[in-house]
Amino acid sequence: MVRVFVLGIDCAEPTQVEQWIDELPNLKQIYETFYTRVLSTVPPITIPAWLVAFSGLNPGYLGLYDLKFRRPGTYTDMELYSYNVVKDIEFVWNYANALKKRVILCFVPGTYPPPRLQGVVVSDFFTPSIESGFTWPPFVKKEILSITGGEYIIDVYDYKRMEPRKLFNLLVKKIEQDFKVMRYLMKNYRWDLFIGVLMSIDRAQHTLWKFFDKEHPRHVHDPELEQGLLKLYKKIDEEFGEVLKLLDIDRDVIVVMSDHGAKRMYYRVNVNEVLIQEGLLKLKERPARPMTLQEADKQGLVDWDRTIAWAWGAYVGQVWINLQGREPRGCVRPSEYEDVCKQVADVLSKVTDPDGKKLNNIVYFKWDIYEGPKTTYMPDITVYFDNLHYGANDMIGLGSVHSIEALKGADDSNHAEYAIFMINRKVEKLSTIQNVANILKKLLQEE
Amino acid sequence: MTSEKVTISISKEVYDKILKYIQTHGGFNSVEEFIEFVINEVLSEETAGPAYSKEDEEKIKERLRALGYL
Incomplete structure (x- = not known):
């Protein structure tokens, strides 16, 4: 039975990945088989972009254009996004379940409250607190809190006010935690479709960009932090190497993708x-x-x-x-x-x-x-x-x-219009993030 | 929830599957507890309330403000 593994790296910018790929040996194994830039949604923002990628639908079917949406009948009142907004949409995980395949979703943006799937869900950065029911089934939460030593980090969100070195160290810790949770679930639960999405690169792009980009109008010379973003990509690559040991690279389908990129903000x-x-x-x-x-x-x-x-x-x-x-x-x-x-x-x-x-x-x-x-x-x-x-x-x-x-x-950087997509298979050419769902659905049909 | 109980029958096959599931994954003390939980979850899906309490909403908004979205 073919298993499909998707690693999402929110805000992974194509020009960075292309420039640094030789320093990312594990990602390079996938990149060398098939890599392309894909156009993100309008706007290139996390929630609409990921949910369009995993549904294959235009944002107008989801009603999503941000992490919030305007309340009808008002000019400026807004409602927060939650999974309830899209609960009637068929995503690739619903499609997999319909094929009697089990899924694991880890931190996939837009999955709070966690949908009740055949499989396991650990919700994303919309999880209000660790007291919230952020897993499906509920008892998985106890396991997640246990393996993370009771110090589960939902998100690194206060990054604009944080001292850059402290931020960098916290993002490293968050990457380690997220991979620890992902590998735990991969090893302990049966799955046919696994999707795990990391937010740390996004949080870093907004604050650490100015250290490596010498043409940035607010560039700061700091030899240690100059490599900060690259080091975070390397950290992800290193942890991804441990994930590859749990996969059969010749048989399992492995996808690495982002939802949008990043570019210098003036x-x-x-x-x-x-x-x-x-x-x-x-x-x-x-x-x-x-x-x-x-x-x-x-x-x-x-x-x-x-x-x-x-x-x-x-x-x-x-x-x-x-x-x-x-x-x-x-x-x-x-x-x-x-x-x-x-x-x-x-x-x-x-x-x-x-x-x-x-x-x-x-x-x-x-x-x-x-x-x-x-x-x-x-x-x-x-x-x-x-x-x-x-x-x-x-x-x-x-x-x-x-x-x-x-x-x-x-902000050092804005969101950019292109995302990355790589896979260890030769697949049909894709041009937009909306095409991803159909590729995943076809792969899930393989025996 | 009322503590009054009634008796129902399920197939031995399903009972054994649940027992094995509980022994493997933990989280439940008995097959009865598992079944009561699952049934409640299924029934509550139809009457699910808002995703966030007022307090939760404020927590998320504070976070989204820090992230630059609000």
Whole structure:
């Protein structure tokens, strides 16, 4: 019986993997058989990207464009993502179960609360705390806590405020823990499909990038941390080598992939400030201090009756049109919708760098990129500022179009549009992350 | 949950499978405990509430703020 093993490395950037592959001997064994870059989702963000990869569906079938989504009937209220949102979707794990195959999911983004599968699930970084029911079956939690010595790390999330060396050491510890859990489950439970996803490279890209990238505007010379990101890739490679010992590389299918990449971030574009300057977002009064649009909305500062468009987004600009019939106080008639979208997109595509130099801004309209039953509340316009070398910020009251820091702190890197995909088989050419599910399904059919 | 009990019959084959499962994986003290747990899980799926309590939601939001998503 063919077994399919998938190692996900969230935010593994193709240019880094391609450049460093000779220093990653275990990953290289897979890379040499088949490797390609695959286009991520729009936007290239963890939850939609992984769940599109494992369902094979356009994000419009999942209604996902972030780790949160806007509550219908409101402008800025949001709900957190949970697996309940996608419980009716057929993912590769449901497909495997339908074939009477057992699955193990380890830290797969988007799997909290853990789905009740034929197999084992250890949920992802949405797990609220170790007191939560983050495993299926529930008794597996006791085993996970036991093998990790009661110090189970759900996520390394406070990385922007952490001293870089402390962060590096914590990420190493997290990688060791995650592989320990994965190998324990591989050895102790039967499986035909195993998917394990690591978040540590993502957390490192946002904070350790500036040490190795000498062209980064905020580059810091530090001989020890210069190799920090590479060392984390090497750590993963070393631990992956131990995983390979539990697999039959000639018979088992082994996939290593990411959901999106990363690239140097110069600035963030304060998208709502742009919309205010252009008269597309109207305020009743300016806020006394910088604040999120949600906070301004709660204080009654936004004049929704006269607002044409507003934005969310940290890595990409996500813009909605104040459409009649969809929004509580919509003022754009449906007959004007496409024209207004194009006018707003035109404004945002002209955003320059702080010196007035043109940027390579890329605009996506909803009708071109999303399809499916859940597109109504997805952003009408998505903007990649300078093709993702600029992030986004939804705060207002900053008084400028550009900023380096958001309330959340500075980022060294933004998410990038390409992901990695390697497999120890010759497979059909794939171009987007959405193609991955079909490849896995075909492999699961093999006897 | 009421402590009142009723008796039902299951096949010996299933009983033995459950017993073997418990002995291998632990987590349950008896076949009865296993069956009660599984049945409750299946029935509760239809009436599952929200994924997060208010307190859980705040924990996740705090984390997502630190990650830069909120």
